[in-house]
Amino acid sequence: MSPPPGWYSDPSAPYQERWWDGSAWTEHARAATAYGQPVVPPPVPGGGGRSRAIALTAAAAVLVTAIVTGAVVLGEGDGGPAVRTPDVGVPAPSASPPSPAPSAPSSEPSADDPAVVEDQLNGITFPLLDHWVRPRDVAEDDVVMTTEGTYECPGDGGVCRHGLVVSRTVTATAERSPKTLAERDIADAADDAYDRDPVGAEPFGGIESHRVVGSGAVAVAGRAGYYVRWRVRTAEGPGGYVQSLVFPSTVGTETPIVVRYVFDAGEDGPPLADMDRITKGIRPAGDPDPGGGVGSGPLPQGLSFGSGHGEPAAP
Structure with missing residues (x-):
């Protein structure tokens, strides 16, 4: 038997x-x-x-x-x-x-789950490009993505990142014009990124000068938005590029959303073309077609971008 x-x-x-x-x-x-x-x-x-x-x-x-x-x-x-x-x-x-x-869970997005980051408060998603990650060990709760890795800041020390994207709701004013709000926000965005941090230190030695390298209307998530971009020079390090993008929310009362982009200049910074790729990829949360259509729009007029880290063409 x-x-x-x-x-x-x-x-x-x-x-x-x-x-x-x-x-x-x-x-x-x-x-x-x-x-x-x-x-x-x-x-x-x-x-x-x-x-x-x-x-x-x-x-x-x-x-x-x-x-x-x-x-x-x-x-x-x-x-x-x-x-x-x-x-x-x-x-x-x-x-x-x-x-x-049991099989171990995978942290990688599947084909049915595109690599996106959701801003639940504002009802939008951002494309997570190569060499960009969801925020880790970041104090600000409105940072939606950063570049991979960190480095020692060239000024007062501390930890810096070569790229940041920040998304927040405009609530301190009754103004609704994307153009006006973007033009007002860009100086604060530059100061927050390259001048003084919340504790008064100067991670880049402070801002020495800036110049406008682009501005104009752009379609974002099917809405009419406006952007302003500065090239910032700092006392320490190569400085960088700061952009304020404003457009109406796709939910509720269409409260304006401001998205700030902070890209270090120099060979270690992310390519400037990523700013436009991220802007084109912004979608309303729950959009069944994250691959195209709703949020796409032309490149801002007068700007031409290459594949490297160089300056954009003069407008």
């Missing part, structure tokens, strides 16, 4: 158990977890080589059990603590069938 299904000593690995389904060995194996009297594993029909391995395994298990049951000793004669070797046997069969191991 064939032995019942259960865990038995693996014929090919004495200190491992393998599942016997009542008629054949399966691929399920596990480390031996219980010890008791030797149990002879079931024979494998037609498997001469494995049957011999089973017999040898069983005989070896009986011999090992007989030897180690009477062994006691290490160091009893020299005053050291006695160490008793536990009885070693072959695990008895278990009544529970093997269960598949």
